Amino acid sequence: MTMHTAADSAAASASQNSQLQQLRFCFYGAGSMAEAVARGMTERKLCPPEGIGMFNRSGGPRLAELRSRYGLTTAETPEDKSRMLAEADVIILSMKPKDAEEAIRSVSSILREGQLIVSMIAGLSIRTIQALIGKRLPVVRTMPNTSCSIGLGATGISFSPDVSVEQRMIGEQLFRSVGLTVTVEENLLEAVTGVSGSGPAYLYYIMESMIKAGVELGLDSALSRELTVQTMLGAAEMMRVTGEEPAELRRQVTSPGGTTQAAIALMEEHEVGLHFRSGMKRSAERAADIGRELERSVLGDQHES
Ligand SMILES: NC(=O)C1=CN([C@@H]2O[C@H](COP(=O)(O)OP(=O)(O)OC[C@H]3O[C@@H](n4cnc5c(N)ncnc54)[C@H](OP(=O)(O)O)[C@@H]3O)[C@@H](O)[C@H]2O)C=CC1
Numbered sequence: 641m642t643m644h645t646a647a648d649s650a651a652a653s654a655s656q657n658s659q660l661q662q663l664r665f666c667f668y669g670a671g672s673m674a675e676a677v678a679r680g681m682t683e684r685k686l687c688p689p690e691g692i693g694m695f696n697r698s699g700g701p702r703l704a705e706l707r708s709r710y711g712l713t714t715a716e717t718p719e720d721k722s723r724m725l726a727e728a729d730v731i732i733l734s735m736k737p738k739d740a741e742e743a744i745r746s747v748s749s750i751l752r753e754g755q756l757i758v759s760m761i762a763g764l765s766i767r768t769i770q771a772l773i774g775k776r777l778p779v780v781r782t783m784p785n786t787s788c789s790i791g792l793g794a795t796g797i798s799f800s801p802d803v804s805v806e807q808r809m810i811g812e813q814l815f816r817s818v819g820l821t822v823t824v825e826e827n828l829l830e831a832v833t834g835v836s837g838s839g840p841a842y843l844y845y846i847m848e849s850m851i852k853a854g855v856e857l858g859l860d861s862a863l864s865r866e867l868t869v870q871t872m873l874g875a876a877e878m879m880r881v882t883g884e885e886p887a888e889l890r891r892q893v894t895s896p897g898g899t900t901q902a903a904i905a906l907m908e909e910h911e912v913g914l915h916f917r918s919g920m921k922r923s924a925e926r927a928a929d930i931g932r933e934l935e936r937s938v939l940g941d942q943h944e945s
């Protein structure tokens with residue numbers, strides 16, 4: 641496994657960056673993840689905003705919003721969408737898994753040798769993507785998260801064997817521009833989904849509970865929110881800065897016979913940690929289920945081999 645941060649990206653060689661400046665990117669799908677990554681790319685000046693194309697199904701106000709916020713190039717008519725796809729060097733598949741089969745199949749005849757396919761789609765395997773395209777185009781399969789939109793994403797990346805060294809660099813740079821990247825074997829991307837892909841939602845869920853409990857204890861909700869956010873930030877930063885294990889940091893908060901011990905004892909009695917881990921594993925299993933369903937639909941009986 642290799643790990644890289646956004647700071648590494650800033651330090652990437654000028655020649656690597658200048659190469660990315662020349663490329664034309666096309667986001668196929670214009671939802672929250674496409675916006676999160678495109679925003680990072682434009683803020684980090686990975687390439688000129690007009691070099692980033694994007695389109696969706698419904699067009700209209702969403703695309704106008706993306707043009708005015710980031711200066712992206714958008715496409716609305718079928719002809720413009722096809723042209724944008726055909727002219728792109730890098731195509732980033734950004735639709736939901738349920739839409740992927742039809743969306744990818746419908747453009748397979750437009751895609752050509754020399755293009756790099758990047759997927760952010762949960763569960764969808766490299767093998768299924770290549771089968772849908774009907775050509776062995778190089779594929780970079782990723783699992784980012786929504787924190788990419790503020791440059792603090794965490795993205796797992798794996799590559800099809802036919803991805804060249806140069807294309808690997810493009811895939812890594814793309815996601816390093818919006819946070820940390822880890823390169824893993826493809827079979828670990830479901831685990832990455834369970835930990836960091838879905839991860840922001842678990843932490844929002846915890847924060848929802850913390851804010852609610854603060855209010856139930858008598859705090860004003862704005863104050864409860866402020867204390868909760870700062871506590872989450874401080875705890876994450878403590879782990880990062882000190883390099884300490886979370887169990888040790890927790891021990892430092894927990895005085896014998898004190899308040900924290902009382903809270904953790906109750907949580908342990910209710911097996912909160914166990915249920916939390918089960919939920920995370922369920923996310924990874926769901927990613928694998930989605931992948932199998934798509935593989936079965938696309939490859940039929942061959943999917944087991
Ligand atoms: N959200 C998250 O936290 C994460 C999501 N992902 C993955 O990223 C992908 C996108 O998720 P997210 O951004 O949340 O989804 P959204 O629903 O926000 O966006 C999906 C986009 O795909 C477009 N789309 C669907 N079908 C087509 C089509 N045939 N032609 C053109 N555009 C199409 C939609 O257009 P329209 O709105 O017009 O229908 C929409 O713009 C998913 O596969 C998900 O698994 C990965 C990591 C984290």
Ligand SMILES: O=C(O)[C@@H]1CCC=N1
Pocket residue numbers: 762833837838
């Ligand atoms: O919930 C989902 O399916 C997507 C994938 C990872 C995070 N959100």
